[in-house]
Amino acid sequence: MSKPNYTGVYNMISQDNFEEYLAALDVNYALRKVVCILKPSKHIEHDVNTGRMKIKTVTTFKNFDMDFTLGQEFTEDLGPVDGRKCQTTVDWDGDKLICVQRGEKEGRGWTHWLEGNILHLELRAQGVTAKQVFKKVE
Structure with a gap:
């Protein structure tokens, strides 16, 4: 079975529990409020x-770039959220992309998966889970 191709531009259509996720990352109150009103797009x-x-998350506040090869660990700049770095590996789990981030917060990572033209992103840290949903620009 071939893996899905994530290439495309996706606009966020919803998010859930994101402020709680940012709080679990120790992001200060003011920055959490700003980040939660942003409507990012993903350019993959x-x-x-x-x-x-290459995954570029674009907002009016700050952009965040990830450039990696699946299955190979790399140092990730956690950028717009908290400015810290961690060791990151992104790889396949079936047709989902699973990210594991080590060295910063316990249990931190994310999962991406596609359902048609909808891109799902589940974010995890410190036992808190948030969800963002994006729609591919046609």
Whole structure:
């Protein structure tokens, strides 16, 4: 079974429990309020042959870039949320992308999956889970 190609531009259509997730990351109150009103878009380039991915999260406040190869650990700049770094690995679990982040917060990571033109993002940290949903720009 071939893996899905995540390439595309996706606009956020909903989010749930995001402020609680940011609080679990020790993001200060004022920044949490700002981040929660943003409506980010995701610009994803995915080379299915090499496993190379670029995920750019774009907001009016600050952009966040990830550039990695699936299955290879890299140092991630946690950027707009808290400015810290961690060791990150993103790999397949079936047709979902699973991210594990080590060295910053216990149980931190995320899962991406596609359902048609809908991109789901589940974020985890310190036992708190948040969800964002994006729709592909046609």
